[in-house]
Amino acid sequence: MTRNRPTSLDATIESPWHDVGSSRVPSAVYTDRAIYERELDRIFYGPHWSYVGLEIEIPEPGCFKRTAVGERSVIMIRNRKGEINVLENRCAHRAMRFCQERTGKVKTLVCPYHQWNYNHDGKLLGVPFRNGVKGNGGMPADFELEDHGLNRLKVAVRNGVVFACFDHDVESIEDYLGPDILAAFNRTFDGRKLVLHGYSRQRIPGNWKLMMENIKDPYHPGLLHTWFVTFGLWRADNESRLELDRHARHAAMISRRSEKVVSNVEEGVTSFRKNMELNEPLLLDIVHEPWWGRDTVCMTTMFPNVIFQQQVNSLSTRQILPLGPDKFDFVWTHFGFEDDNAEMTERRLRQANLFGPAGFVSADDGEVIEFSQEGFEQDKNFTTLCELDGTSVGPADHMVTETLIRGMYRYWREVMEL
Amino acid sequence: MTADPLIQLRIMQFYAAYASCVNDGRYGDWPDFFTETAWYRVVARENYDRDLPLSTLSLKGRPMMKDRIYGIESTIFHAPYYQRHLIGLPMILAASDGRFDVEVNYTVIRTKRDVAAEIYSVGRYIDRIVEVEGVLKFEQKFCVFDNDIIPNSLVYPI
Structure with missing residues (x-):
């Protein structure tokens, strides 16, 4: 069972989009109740895992x-x-x-x-x-x-991860992800037995898609997150690549940490702190794990409700539970692997300080989403401008682009018929 | 257990001073409430009760606490807020050789600009206090919070 609302009511929604592209998202996409109800029907209760x-x-x-x-x-x-x-x-x-x-x-x-x-x-x-x-x-x-x-x-169930769908006609999970995103998934979840470390739960007063956008946006981490910039975990000059499935609804942001960060190559990036040194270097005691390959971070957004995080030694799934157009719960499930030794478990738990509702880097993300939502609420005629690197959609080998956000909204418009 | 009334009074005063520090936002002074190798941990009751090791925040040692303070004062972007701690009467569970295992209820009320105050975190401190050269310090401070959902973010120490 999927469509459980009368289509006559549903059909009355007028498209809030001002153009045919996907780079200028109107406020109503984040604030309108009728649009949100259609999202529940077509996206969360429709043929999506x-x-x-x-x-x-x-x-x-x-x-x-x-x-x-x-x-x-x-x-x-x-x-x-x-x-x-x-x-x-x-x-x-x-x-x-x-x-x-x-x-x-x-x-x-x-x-x-x-x-x-x-x-x-x-x-x-x-x-x-x-x-x-x-x-x-x-x-x-x-x-x-x-x-x-x-x-x-x-x-x-794929390699220890469980997915569900109200629509029994949905394609297989492998087809749903497509080969490139499946490869990103398999990199972490290759069948090894997982160990549960625990949960973090936060309620973010913003539209659920803003969290997907946040993790499809390689532009912000090297700017907003001082920690990422200063310690080289995520910088615009790191070697990186962005991948999508054929619908552009899922994405993976994959990057490689700079070993040495001596100066700020980006002019005007105020979040870089040249003299910032940790009192406790153990906070960033990164140990390369063989399964990473050369990449040190892989953030996978799987439409519509989960983000798979591998950022150095910290691993989590981040689940989105929408609660109306203007808020969602964000549930972090941290885990390790059965063959982790005590030091590695301790390291994963210590690096978890970077993430979650109190995280050195993630606390900011919840805050900026709240303030974006406030902006959409105050100006219903507003449209965003996601045109970094143009208006097209496709994979990239750099971070100075908003292509993944445009990809998600291109797919969203198809499914939503708006 | 019944502890010496004087030490009970000193422990109460210690918590009052701690509340004053975090309520006033004197975060530079905050690590001084801990021993050099103390463990400060903010942990969801869900994880604590199920022996799941993940913390919302887990700082081991004063150097890591200082890094956190640098983080909240210089790197984490967030809306400003006041916090007000209401700390109950400490229950001293064990006392020996200048070490005290203490459990005490707390409520933190958050007041952001332009909006009404709200209950932000509610739970109990599960602490170990030691006396170092005549001064009380936390050797361990676990903030085990009941509230299932954190209202967006948690920046300042509680």
């Missing part, structure tokens, strides 16, 4: 994690055979969002309202008083348990 979690979060049969696809609450649960299901958290009886715990382990899923009882595959096992009491009441004769299971999403 959403990240829901890591396999290691539910290690045993009966283990579950509650999360969401778009705004719809779902439960990722492992069944007795060890397979992973993603079930909508909505009782088939009276719509109760019956699962309120974030994680746990259960024999069956029970809605406490009337004790409707489902197995790990979402199949309805039983209904109290189905046959009435003392000959009175009960369900009608044509009531069949198999007609009233939990809504079951299509699931793909």
Whole structure:
């Protein structure tokens, strides 16, 4: 099931775009409720895969994690055979969002309202008083348990990462990503067993797409983020490349850290601090891992709801949970690998100080998204200007471009028919 | 456990001084509340309760704390805000040889410009305090916060 809203209402949206391109995004794309509702329908509940979690979060049969696809609450649960299901958290009886715990382990899923009882595959096992009491009441004769299971999403598990989709006709996850983005994914997730380090959760008062834009924007990290510039983690003069899938909805920003940063090659970059030295060098105790190859950072944006982060030794998935046009929750799941030694685990945890809601570099990102949203709200006739390196869409071997943002909006306009 | 009333009073005064420092934004003084190798950690209750090691912020040693202060004062771009700490009565869980394991509830209220004050972080400090040459210092300070979602970003120490 996908389109669950009447198309007559949906069809009344007028395109807010002023031109045919994708480089000037109008304010309404970030603020309009009707546009947002169409995004939920066509993007989050349509034929697009959403990240829901890591396999290691539910290690045993009966283990579950509650999360969401778009705004719809779902439960990722492992069944007795060890397979992973993603079930909508909505009782088939009276719509109760019956699962309120974030994680746990259960024999069956029970809605406490009337004790409707489902197995790990979402199949309805039983209904109290189905046959009435003392000959009175009960369900009608044509009531069949198999007609009233939990809504079951299509699931793909790839190398420990779990994706789900409400539309069962969606293409395979491999086709969905395309060869270049799949290669970026496989670089981190090559089948090695992962180890869960924990979560960070932040609520960002901005449109969900602004976070995707942020990680499709190689222009800002070397400017906004002093840490990246000064310590060479992300600079405009680092060797780098930008890749996209054929629809330009996903992207990967891949780069190589400068070993020595002696001066600022960019005139006027005020965030560079020549004399900045760490009191504690361990904060940037980077150890090259063989699987990186020559690249030290790979940021993959998978449309519509996840970013895969490898920035030196810090690894995370960053999940977007939209909550209306003007806010979203951003959930970071940090992880390592089973063969990490204690020093490497400690290093990954220490470098996590750069990321998340308090991160030396990521705290800024949430803030600038909030202020962009404020600007869109105050001027509904505004359009952005994403024309660094022109108006075209395509891969690049440098960072001075907004091509990935234009790519996402080119695809968005097709899907949204706006 | 019952601790000597005088040390209880000194510990309360220590927390009052800590609150005053972070409320006034005297961040340059903040590392002085810690021993040289202290561990300061801000951690979601979700992670703490499940023994997941990830912290929102994890600073080991005063040098790393100084780097954080440099970060908040010079590198992290954010909207300005005041923070007000309301720290409860310290519960001394263990005391021996000048070391005190202390747990205490806290609330941090954030006030940004142009908007009303809001509850920003609520939780408990799980601390170890030691006496160094007659002065109390944190050897460990874990800020375990209950609030499930951080309202956008967390910049200043709590």
